[in-house]
Amino acid sequence: MSHWERLAAQSQTHAESDYHKAGYRLVMEQVLYASDPRSRIAYELIVKHRKDYDALLAQLGMHITHNPHMGYVVATPNQYVAEKMRLTETRMALVLRRLYDDKMHATEILAGEAWVDMIELERAYKDLLNRDLPQKAALDELLQAMKRYGIARLEETDDEQRNQVVIRPGIVDVLGETALLQLAAHANAIEEEEVDEAA
Template identity: 40%
Template sequence: MKRSWATLSQLSGGMYVPQDFERTAYRLVTEQVLYAADRRSRNAYHLVETYLADFTAALEPLGIRLERNAHYRYVVALPSHGEGLPVTLEETLLVLVLRQRYDHAMREGQVEEHGEVLVELPELQEAWQHMTGRPMPDTGSLRTLLRTLRRWSLCREVDSEPDDPQPFRILVRPAIVEIAGPQWLQRLDQHNMDEDGEAETSTPRAIEDEDDVPA
């Protein structure tokens, strides 16, 4: 049974007011992931961690389920239904390539402290061409794509040193495992139907290998 935000505020001994719970629930819906490692979302993560069952019950009627990764300390809100998120072909391909690089780094034990994986641009370019059979977008277009993926809490840019020929690196965030799973990929196919009823996206070649299929 869902307890009201006012009840939870009283149980917290005044540490939280009802608006704290409301704002955090809204952030789960709009931001999708709250990371304890991020200064901006740390307090919200701790609130959800403490009252996980209550937030789960509050979002369930919206068709949203919560999953908490206790090891890397983040909570992700996953919609049960795939409608409503238009995704372009290049966004689709970038998500697939970054998920493949994340899985590869996990197998090799090349994971940062908070479960993040650093991807170099030459590595990304090689994987992109191998998996998609097409050239990687130029730097400006890639930055635009990454801004979208950052809003989905999948990755973020890391500035390079002044003497580094790479303008930046990509830090892939651990929630990509939950967000870019098989159900999400199926939604991409649904959102990328052209006027003839054929999907704009195609399965990259490397995804056909069993070792590269997202878990």
């Protein structure tokens, strides 16, 4: 009998597949939030059986960070691999992290989340990167990628201009100091290559 089978046998409510799915979701989604209905069960299982999941993810070269105050768990590689993000994603992630930090310092955080409208995002993107925010289709794709990384989601309204990007608290762990330095170096290296190729 496997360890997960034993846990399922002891549980009155969860099958062995629930334990498998929880670990899989954490690895694939990187951040699981207790407040998200889709993630709640996986979040609770991982928190309750933290040692088991720590051991499992350690075999994949990852570690788990749990923030009980903000209600999320994050799986991060022990050696952050910046190359997993495309350059456009890297740029957006860096801008979102900066905006989150600014909102945190201004105490404009609600339940751990920072709300940013499109005008604010466009301004920050221009100020920080000296380039225009991507057009709608490309921007939607970028925001979907940020959602997959567990660091932001789009709150849509009837008026596109009033749509808001919600920067989620897990961004602090997904993009910690080491990751930020590596992402910035990764973006600079790619941009230098592009300049060399154009010359």
